[in-house]
Amino acid sequence: MKPSAIRNKVVVFGGGTGLSTLLRGLKKHPLELTAVVTVADDGGSSGRLLDQYDIPPPGDVRKVMAALSDVEPLIEELFQYRFTAQDSLDGHSLGNLMLAAMTDITGDFATAIKKMGQVLNIKGEVLPAANERITLHAELEDGTIVTGESKIPMYARKIRRVYLSPQDAEPLPETLRAIREADLIIVGPGSLYTSILPSLLVQDIRDAVLLSAARKVYVGNLTTQKGETYRYTASEHVAALYDHVGEPFLDAVLLNSKDLMPVLTAAGQAVTSWPVECDLDRLAELVPQIVQEDIAFAKDGRVLHDADKVARWFMEDILAEEPCKEEA
Template sequence: MNSAVLLRRAALVGILGIILFFTGLALSYRLLLLPVITAFDNAFTNLLGSFLNAADLPVGRHYAGGALLILGGYLVYRAIRNVLREVMRILNPGQEGKIAGNFWKQQALAAGPSIVAIGGGTGLSTLLRGLKEKTSRITAVVTVTDDGGSSGRLVADKKILPPGDIRNCLVALADAEKSMTDLFQHRFEGASGSLSGHSTGNLLIAALVDLTGDFDKAVREVGRVLAIRGRVIPATLDPVCLKAEMEDGTEIYGETKIVNSQQRIRRIFLEPPDTGPVPKALDAIRGADVVVIGPGSIYTSVIPPLLVPGVAEALNESPAIKVYVCNVMTQPGESDRFSASDHVRAIESNVGRRVFDYVLINKAMPGQFLSERYSESGQEFVAPDPDRIRAMGLKPISANLISETDVVRHDPMRIAESIERLVK
C-alpha cells in the first residue's frame, strides 16, 4: 500500500477521532466542563476588570480570547514541528531541516508513473539516476551475466550471482547521504592484497548472501540501507552464462571473452537457455505504465535480460508504453558501424519478437575533439536514421540526449524528461 493511501486513511481516522472527541465534550460539557470554564471565565473577567472599565470589558474579552487562541495555536505548531524535527534527526541525520520539502517531494514521487527499466551496465544506472527524480515507482530488472573483475571473482569464489551491475543500480537509485554511496562504490586498489579490485558494495552483497542465504533478499537489504527510490530485481536468480555465435561461426562462452574477442557477433544466447525468470519482475512488467529498455551494450547488457524465458512474453502482454533508448556511441566488437536501426534490428532478431513500440534516438553530435578521440579507439557516433525505424513499424523520437564532459554519454535528466513527455 503506497503512502498516499496510508495518508488518506490516517486523515479519515483523524477526522473521526475529532468528531468523537467533540461529541464526548458536548455530552460531558454541562456536568464536568461548564463549572471549570465558568470559574476560569469569572477569574479572567475579574483580572481584565482591573485594567478596563465595564463598557470596554466585552471588547477586551474578545481581543484577549483571540490572542490566546493565536498563542496556543503557535505553541502547538512549535511543539509538533520540534517533535517531527527530532524524529527526522534520529531517522535521517542531516535531513531534519527539510521536513516539509522532503515530505511533499516524496508524495510527488510516489504519485509518479510506474516504470520498469531493463538492462545492465553503466547505461542502466545512468537511466535510473534521471528516472528517480521523476518517480519512486521504479523497478530495475538487471542482467546477471557479468563474469569479469570483482563480480567475476565473487561468482567463482562464492558461487553467487554477479553483484556489480546490481550494486550500480542500487547506488543510482539511492536517496542516502553521498558518503554512504561513496562507501558502496569504493574500490580497493594497490597494496590491498586479496581485496584489490573488489568494491565495498560487492563485498557487502556477498556478505548478506552468506547471512540470508538468498541473493534477492540480500539486494533488498542493501536497498533499505541506501533508502533507494524503487527496487532492484535480478533478471534471473539462476546462474547463467552468455554464449555468442560469431560471424565466422565460432562460439564463445562468457561475457568477458565475448567482449575481448573483438569479433562481430551474429547472435547471443543464455546458457542454460531455460533459466527461470523472477515472478515479481514479470508482474512489474505487466503492471507498468512505462517499460524502458536500455541504454547499454547491445549484446551483453540489453539483450540478455530479454532472453530470460517469460520476459519477452510479459512485455507483449503489458499495456505499458514500451521504449528502447538507443546508444549514443558504437562499441568495438559489439556494435561496430551500427546505426540506430541496426541496434533495433539486433534486438528483434535475437529476441525473436517485437518488445517495444518507441525508439528514443540521440540527434546531437558530440564535439570534434571527443569524436576524434573516440574514433581512435574504434568508436563512432550512432547515426540516427528515424526513417528506417519508422519503416520497421516503430515510432522514433529524436532528442538531444548527450552529456559531454571527458566522455560522451547519455544525460540522465534528458532521458527522463523525454520519457516523461512520452507519458504525458
C-alpha cells in the first residue's frame, strides 16, 4: 500500500509576464497545469519571425515554457537569451529562434512546443490558443480600427472592443479537453486586451469555458496599463471580460490588499501606471466572491505579483489539498 496524491487540474489563460509569474508559483505545488497562451503578439522578435516564417508568434509561449521549465538555471537563461549585436540577430531571443526552427523541422507549431517542452522538462503543458497565425484588432472609442497587438497601446485611447481575424480560428483538441476536465480555471494577471482576451476570443475556447463546471477565478492586475486600461477600476476589468465573452462567468476575483501608491511615487517618479482601484460595491454586483490578500511586492520601483503568495492562496483557499488515498 502506498499513498497516491490527488492532483488538481488547473487551466490558466494569459500571456506575457503576468502569466509567467503566476506559473512560477503554481508549478511548485501538486497540480496538473495547462497554460493556454495567446498567439496574437506581433511585435519585436515574435513579429519578425511571424513575417519571415509565417508561424504563430513564439514570444509569449517562450516565456511560459521558461517559467514552467525544470532545468539548470543556465539552460533557462540560455533559452531566454536575447541577442544585442547589430546584425540580423539583433533583438531575437534564442528561445524564439529555437521554436521557429523546431516548427520548420516538425511542420507544426503545436508539435514544436511539445518537443521543446521535452527538452526543457517543463512541468505541465503549454498550448497555443490557436495553431495558426491570428491577428488582434481593436475598435477604439472614436471608431478607429487598429490592427496588430503591438500597435493598440500606442494610440492611448479608450478601447471599445477587441476582436480576432480569422474569426473562425480553431484551438487544439487538447486545449478543449483540458478546459472540460479542469477543476479550476484561472484568468490573468496580464494585459487585459492584448494578453488575456485574445485567447478567450477564440470561439470554441470561449464556449468551452462557459460550459465548464470548473471554478473560475480572475487574478486582478495590480496597476492599470497605459494605452489599454488607463485608470480602470477592478470592476471595469471584469466588465470588459464579460462584454467580450458575452456573459458573466467568474466565480471569484483575487485582488491585492496593499496600498501601492507609496511604491509608485517613491523617489519622485512620475506615475504612469496607477494602482487598480478596488471598487468593491460595484464589483460585488458582478462577481460572487471577492478576496483581498497581500499578494504584491516592490522591486526597482515597480510592483509585481508575489507568485508564491498567489499560488499559496489557491492551494489553501480553493484547491485545498485532499488527504492522500491508499492504492493497492
